[in-house]
Amino acid sequence: MSVKTVLITGTSTGIGLATAVAAARNGWHVVATMRDTGKAGALLAAAEAAGVTVEVKPLDVTDPASVRDCLAGLDRLDALVNNAGAGHLGTLEQEEVDDVRAVMEVNFFGVLHVTKAALPLLRAAKGRVVTVTSVGGVVGQPFNExxxxxxxxxxxFMESLAPVAATVGVAVSVVEPGAVGSAFVSNVGGRDTVLDAAGPYTPALTSYLARTRDAFAAAQTPQDAAAPIVGLLEAERPAFRVQTSDAARAFTATKLSDGDGSAVQTMTGAWIA
Structure with a gap:
């Protein structure tokens, strides 16, 4: 059998980097993408240490032209891992609506740009889409509006797309990490500025930041978070929804009773079967 190809976004650090290396170790041809390929050093070093190679390509998920250029170079694609994203700290009264739009551009529309461009190749390969969301995609959290x-x-979007994509042979899944020890949190800029300007929200924000520090003190590693993603790439019948840790499962269980998404997918899939 020919080697399968997976494209992974946001691979310069954290979960994306760990997923790229783990997938390569499992025999995948990995197209590891990032906005600035000048930041590929950590990924390439990790790949070399693992005795594998990855193909690094530039990709800005918010730029449709960048997405088209990246995908145009691929002859086949068996899987897409939407991992690129950015955190944000703030509350509505104290920020501009344009700030919220910017968060949506990266974390939502970026996923749509890449998935849309990849779907023709994924249909041809009967492949799959795996999108890294968050426990924050299930439970709304203070100052993370x-x-x-x-x-x-x-x-x-993905829960709605999944039964439609299944009719053309493409499996769709979401992965929900909780606290992960990576550069993701430190890359959330402006925490001190937000706290300095919190005004009447200062007590609440101070409490939230203390709780977050405690949560990340027990964070799982990016490698542990990557393992379920690679599992979805290789599963014969991938679940729609997967959490990456016991803590994430317990947290989302406060809201979800359909833990792996199968009940919703069975119901909505029957509507269009």
Missing amino acids: AYCAAKFAVEG
Whole structure:
């Protein structure tokens, strides 16, 4: 059998980097993408240490031309992992609506741009789409209004797309990490500025930040978070919804009773079978 190809977005650090290396170790041809390929050093070093190779390509998920250029170079594609994203801290009264739009561009519309461009290749390969969302795509969290809104949107879009894509042989899944020890949180800019300007929200924000520090003290590693993603790439019948840790499962269980998404998919799939 020919080697299968997976394209992974946001691979310069964290879950994306770990997924790229793990998939390559499992025999996949990995197209590892990132906005700035000058930041590929950590990925390439990790791949070399693991004794594997990955193909690095530039991709800005918010730029349709960049997406088209990246996908145009592929002859086949068996799987797409939408991992690129950005956190955001703030609350509505104290930020501009344009700030919220910017969060949606990266975390929601970026996923749509890449998935839309990939679907013709994925249909041809009877492949799959795996999108990294968050436990924040299930449970809304204080001072994460824009981020959670974007992740809720991704989950709703993919849950709606899944039965439609299944009719043409493409499996769709979402992955919900909780706290992961990576650069993702440190890359959320402006925390001190937001706290300094919090005004009447200062006590609530201070409490939230303390809780977040405690949660990330027990964070899982990017490698542990990547394992379920690679599992979805290789599963014969991938679940629609997967959490990456016991903590994430317990957290989302406060809202979800259909833990793996099978009941919703069975119901909506029957509507169009």
